[in-house]
Amino acid sequence: MNDLATAPTSTKVTREQLDDLWPEIDWIERPTLREAVAKTWLLAFERGPLTPEDLKTIPFTLLVANCPTTFMEHKRCVVHIANESAKAMQVFMGNALKIDLDTVIAGAILADVGKLLEYEIKGGKSQQSERGELLRHPFTGVALALECGVPDAVCHIIAAHAAEGDLVKRSTEAFIVHHADFMAYLPFKNPNNLKK
Numbered sequence: 001m002n003d004l005a006t007a008p009t010s011t012k013v014t015r016e017q018l019d020d021l022w023p024e025i026d027w028i029e030r031p032t033l034r035e036a037v038a039k040t041w042l043l044a045f046e047r048g049p050l051t052p053e054d055l056k057t058i059p060f061t062l063l064v065a066n067c068p069t070t071f072m073e074h075k076r077c078v079v080h081i082a083n084e085s086a087k088a089m090q091v092f093m094g095n096a097l098k099i100d101l102d103t104v105i106a107g108a109i110l111a112d113v114g115k116l117l118e119y120e121i122k123g124g125k126s127q128q129s130e131r132g133e134l135l136r137h138p139f140t141g142v143a144l145a146l147e148c149g150v151p152d153a154v155c156h157i158i159a160a161h162a163a164e165g166d167l168v169k170r171s172t173e174a175f176i177v178h179h180a181d182f183m184a185y186l187p188f189k190n191p192n193n194l195k196k
């Protein structure tokens with residue numbers, strides 16, 4: 001099992017490979033936040049067994065049998081939905097709600113980064129690892145992000161994006177990412193929604 005605190009930090013994935021995987025990182029305007037997000041993903045690749053190629057091929061969830069959509073298709077879709085939703089809320093509710101677009105984008109990009117420590121590949125298929133059973137990705141995601149200097153407002157989104165977050169008083173940015181994530185997940189739970 002990888003040890004989160006003492007795993008080696010040699011580079012398995014380059015920054016160029018990461019930018020190819022995640023072009024949306026470039027949408028983050030504040031340079032320190034952009035670099036902290038990139039650093040978190042690079043660290044997750046160091047600590048976990050999955051590669052960028054795996055993320056382009058494995059299903060995005062283990063909770064839907066034969067899920068036809070990949071991890072990266074789902075994650076990038078969530079970032080795009082969250083970004084557009086945040087902009088619409090800024091236009092119509094910006095006088096009432098504080099909405100930081102960089103925080104939304106960073107949180108959406110990092111929401112599932114902990115899955116790199118939750119999953120393992122066995123027999124060509126992804127499955128939950130021993131660590132993943134004990135610590136789902138919202139927990140390991142926060143641990144990785146804090147280590148890389150990601151601010152608390154973004155760690156809050158990682159922590160609260162999934163069902164565990166239903167017990168948390170979510171920020172507006174966390175609500176946006178949570179609903180974007182579920183909008184791009186729940187339709188798969190009804191087999192009638194899938195193209196034949």
Ligand SMILES: [Fe+2]
Pocket residue numbers: 111112137161162
């Ligand atoms: Fe998630």
